[in-house]
Structure formats: structure tokens, C-alpha cells
Amino acid sequence: MLSDNGQQIKYIETQVALEESCRCWVASPVIAVDTEFVRTNTFYPKLGLLQIADESQCYLIDPLRIKDWSCFVGVLADSEREIVLHSGGEDLITLLVALGKLPDTFFDTQIACAYAGLGFSKSYQSLVLEIIGRNLPKDQTRSDWLKRPLSASQLEYAANDVCYLLPIFRELKARLEERDYLGFLKEDAKVQVDYTKLCEQPEYWELAYTSISNSWRLNNSALACLQRLCAWRERHARKKNLPRSWIAKDADLLVIAQLMQEQRKLTIRDLNACAALESALVRRNGEAIIKLANSPPDVSLIDRSLLNPPLSASLRAVIKGFREKVQDHAKQMDISPELLARKKQLVTVALGIQRGNDPIWPQELRGWRGKRLATDFLEVASNLDSKGMSGND
Numbered sequence: 001m002l003s004d005n006g007q008q009i010k011y012i013e014t015q016v017a018l019e020e021s022c023r024c025w026v027a028s029p030v031i032a033v034d035t036e037f038v039r040t041n042t043f044y045p046k047l048g049l050l051q052i053a054d055e056s057q058c059y060l061i062d063p064l065r066i067k068d069w070s071c072f073v074g075v076l077a078d079s080e081r082e083i084v085l086h087s088g089g090e091d092l093i094t095l096l097v098a099l100g101k102l103p104d105t106f107f108d109t110q111i112a113c114a115y116a117g118l119g120f121s122k123s124y125q126s127l128v129l130e131i132i133g134r135n136l137p138k139d140q141t142r143s144d145w146l147k148r149p150l151s152a153s154q155l156e157y158a159a160n161d162v163c164y165l166l167p168i169f170r171e172l173k174a175r176l177e178e179r180d181y182l183g184f185l186k187e188d189a190k191v192q193v194d195y196t197k198l199c200e201q202p203e204y205w206e207l208a209y210t211s212i213s214n215s216w217r218l219n220n221s222a223l224a225c226l227q228r229l230c231a232w233r234e235r236h237a238r239k240k241n242l243p244r245s246w247i248a249k250d251a252d253l254l255v256i257a258q259l260m261q262e263q264r265k266l267t268i269r270d271l272n273a274c275a276a277l278e279s280a281l282v283r284r285n286g287e288a289i290i291k292l293a294n295s296p297p298d299v300s301l302i303d304r305s306l307l308n309p310p311l312s313a314s315l316r317a318v319i320k321g322f323r324e325k326v327q328d329h330a331k332q333m334d335i336s337p338e339l340l341a342r343k344k345q346l347v348t349v350a351l352g353i354q355r356g357n358d359p360i361w362p363q364e365l366r367g368w369r370g371k372r373l374a375t376d377f378l379e380v381a382s383n384l385d386s387k388g389m390s391g392n393d
Contacts, residue, residue, distance in 0.1 A: 032165030048145025205234035
């Protein structure tokens with residue numbers, strides 16, 4: 001079987017074949033990687049197929065038949081080798097779960113496409129059409145990649161998902177070198193790798209409460225309760241390998257914290273009597289929730305500066321000014337404004353200034369972005385009167 005670009009497709013389903021291929025990849029300065037996975041009823045993605053492309057052929061690795069990934073981990077971890085992915089976020093978490101290892105950095109063709117001025121968040125199929133001139137089908141996008149045997153259509157689709165990454169990589173790398181943006185791409189990739197690892201650190205789960213809408217309305221004791229409940233959900237979802245919403249929805253956890261704001265102690269009867277809570281939640285996890293909710297509040301674990309209250313009119317004006325500066329810089333750089341900064345990140349910066357601190361730069365805006373935007377952002381903020389910056393309007 002051949003891929004769309006005429007490369008031979010090699011199907012790997014034995015340890016011997018994987019180790020033999022790894023010896024070939026060790027000699028390759030660059031390889032393309034893609035994953036097919038299923039994530040319909042689990043917290044973590046289940047790897048269904050791992051695709052590799054080098055300069056000579058495509059390889060489809062059956063992860064259900066491979067027990068020892070150490071040889072491939074060595075290939076992935078070699079900093080001398082470039083790893084090419086397209087829109088690598090989900091691939092990274094899939095690889096981390098399946099292999100326990102990530103490359104230190106990688107070349108993301110979707111982000112590179114944006115730096116090349118070809119459009120933000122462009123799909124692989126669109127990029128193949130624009131750079132290669134081939135129109136790839138999408139008919140197997142929602143296939144069951146865990147079933148066996150995989151159909152010929154699935155195998156062909158999977159091979160085509162990786163076979164054009166290297167020629168696209170070469171074209172985009174040349175364009176970024178010409179623009180002197182290659183370092184920016186590498187910086188972004190490192191941030192993404194670090195964030196993927198951070199999401200699996202227990203200390204990061206302790207901050208899950210900050211993403212709950214309207215959490216700013218709670219008093220400190222109730223917010224501490226919400227913090228415990230959210231951290232518990234993070235742990236429990238991973239332990240049971242179930243989606244977060246199957247453990248408890250955001251709204252459920254907020255309601256429980258609100259109940260704690262109204263009374264000092266909760267019982268199962270209180271939970272059952274609350275019409276806003278699903279009976280299945282109380283039946284499955286009621287005892288654990290009661291124990292967590294009734295624990296003495298530890299307000300040292302909460303940080304209100306991480307919450308997102310409603311924006312004042314003056315603060316909205318600051319953010320509007322930020323966005324105008326972002327658009328100006330993006331135009332100068334010939335890139336999409338979204339690549340430079342997104343609204344959520346601008347809100348974080350503005351809230352930090354409003355609270356009387358130096359700007360709080362989200363991880364994505366540190367590095368070259370912060371250096372480019374800092375002076376203009378501070379100028380925008382300084383034009384606000386003190387009343388506006390205090391958030392009283």
C-alpha cells in the first residue's frame with residue numbers, strides 16, 4: 001500500500017519491527033509524527049495508531065501490540081532530532097500518556113503556518129492543499145481507531161495524515177528563517193511541552209477552581225470549599241479515567257460551595273434536597289463530597305487575584321486599547337493578531353494592573369511577546385484615571 005505522496009506504508013505490529021524501524025529513525029535528523037486516538041468516554045486519550053514519516057516511507061505502529069516503547073522513547077527524546085507535528089496539543093498529551101515521555105521541543109506546522117502569514121489555526125488538509133496542491137479526504141476523521149482490524153481506508157487516511165508533514169516542514173522552516181521567526185516558534189513549542197507536563201502535576205490541580213465561572217462571588221470559606229472540590233475532581237477523574245463532567249459538572253461544584261456559604265455543615269439530605277444537583281452525582285460521590293465540604297476551610301490555598309470578576313467599563317477600555325496595539329504589531333509582523341495575543345490573555349494582564357501590581361504576563365505572553373508589547377500596554381494603562389484602574393466604575 002502507498003500513501004498519497006507515493007511513499008511505501010509499513011505496518012508495524014511486532015516489537016522486532018519497531019526496534020528495526022527505530023534504528024532507521026536514529027539516523028534521521030527529522031521525523032514527522034501523528035497520532036490517532038479515541039477520547040469519547042475517558043479522561044485520557046487512548047492511542048489507537050502512531051504514525052511516523054521519514055524521508056523514505058510512512059510507518060503505522062499498532063500500539064495495541066507493542067509492550068516496550070523504550071527504543072522509540074529514545075528517538076523522541078534525542079534533542080538532535082527535529083520532531084514535526086501538526087497542531088500538536090492533543091498529540092502531546094496522547095504521547096505523554098502512552099509513552100511517559102515527550103520531546104523537549106517540536107516543530108508545529110500549524111503554528112509555523114501562522115508565523116508564515118498563511119493563516120491562523122489552519123487545518124492539515126488546508127495546509128496540504130495550499131502548499132502541496134493535494135486535496136485530502138476527511139472521511140475517517142471520527143473512526144474507531146481502537147477496533148481491529150483497521151480497514152484499508154483507515155490505514156490510508158492515517159498514512160496521509162503524516163506523509164506530507166516533512167515537505168510542509170521544509171517549506172515553512174525556510175519561510176520562517178527568511179522572516180527571522182524560527183526562534184519564536186521554538187519558544188512557543190517549549191511553552192506547549194512544559195504546559196502539557198504541568199497539567200499532570202498535582203500542584204496544578206490545586207488551581208482548578210480558578211476556571212469556574214462566578215467563583216468570585218463566593219466568600220473565602222466557600223471559595224476554599226470550591227478549591228478542595230475542584231482539586232478532588234481532578235484527582236478522581238484521572239484515577240477513574242473518566243471525563244471531568246462525568247465526575248461532577250462545574251455548575252455542581254459551584255452549587256455545593258454556595259450551599260456551604262449559607263450553612264456551616266452539609267449532609268446527604270441537604271444534597272438530595274437541592275434541586276440544582278443531579279441525583280446521580282449525590283448517589284455516586286455524595287459521601288466524598290460531604291467529607292470534603294465539611295473539612296475546615298484552608299483559605300491559604302485560595303488566591304482571589306487568580307479569579308476573573310466582571311470587567312469594569314474602564315478596564316474594558318484598557319483591554320480594547322491592548323487589542324488595538326496587538327493588531328498594530330500583528331500588522332507590522334504580517335501575522336494574525338490571535339497568534340500574538342488572545343483576549344483571555346489580555347484580560348489577565350489588565351486585571352494585574354488594576355490590582356495595583358505590575359502586569360501579570362500569562363506564560364504564553366512571556367518571552368518575545370511580552371518584550372514587544374510591554375511598553376505599549378503600560379502606556380495604554382497609564383492613560384486611565386485612578387478611579388478606572390481601581391475598578392470602581
